[in-house]
Amino acid sequence: MKRNILHSCGHYQERDFTEEEIARNLPLFLEKRGSCRACYIASQAPKKEKEFEEAREQEKSEDWLPLEGTEKQVKWATMIRYRFVKWLEEETEKQFKEKGNTPGVMNGHRLLEWAKASIDSGYWIGKREYFAPDRFLEEYANNASFRNVLLATVGLTFLPAS
Numbered sequence: 001m002k003r004n005i006l007h008s009c010g011h012y013q014e015r016d017f018t019e020e021e022i023a024r025n026l027p028l029f030l031e032k033r034g035s036c037r038a039c040y041i042a043s044q045a046p047k048k049e050k051e052f053e054e055a056r057e058q059e060k061s062e063d064w065l066p067l068e069g070t071e072k073q074v075k076w077a078t079m080i081r082y083r084f085v086k087w088l089e090e091e092t093e094k095q096f097k098e099k100g101n102t103p104g105v106m107n108g109h110r111l112l113e114w115a116k117a118s119i120d121s122g123y124w125i126g127k128r129e130y131f132a133p134d135r136f137l138e139e140y141a142n143n144a145s146f147r148n149v150l151l152a153t154v155g156l157t158f159l160p161a162s
């Protein structure tokens with residue numbers, strides 16, 4: 001059932017609760033705690049803007065090929081690509097330090113080159129869940145169609161998790 005919750009930002013926000021949550025007094029517990037969704041999103045905006053600026057700086061300083069698409073698509077894809085590359089650079093570097101130039105490290109370098117030259121914003125957006133840093137390795141290991149595309153287009157050599 002729906003309850004109107006007064007948040008700490010001073011806004012009311014309607015929220016659906018289960019009977020069990022109501023029995024536990026969750027609506028009362030949430031009263032005057034945290035921001036409403038709109039205020040939360042607004043509070044994240046400066047952080048996102050800063051990360052976007054960082055992404056653009058890095059793209060320029062390293063000569064990544066500029067993404068193509070509508071302005072909105074490019075902005076979104078910039079963040080997906082930037083987060084993926086940043087994560088992969090760290091992972092590859094870490095593995096190189098631990099184990100030397102393994103096939104996994106070589107794959108990492110190929111993938112980085114490819115990512116920096118992949119300019120189709122729609123592709124990045126469409127595959128954003130696969131390129132999420134916390135998902136990529138799992139997708140690569142378990143999602144055959146995603147892996148096959150990478151094997152074919154990036155020239156990766158498939159390795160079971162090493």
Ligand SMILES: [Zn+2]
Binds near residue numbers: 009010035036038039
């Ligand atoms: Zn609010």
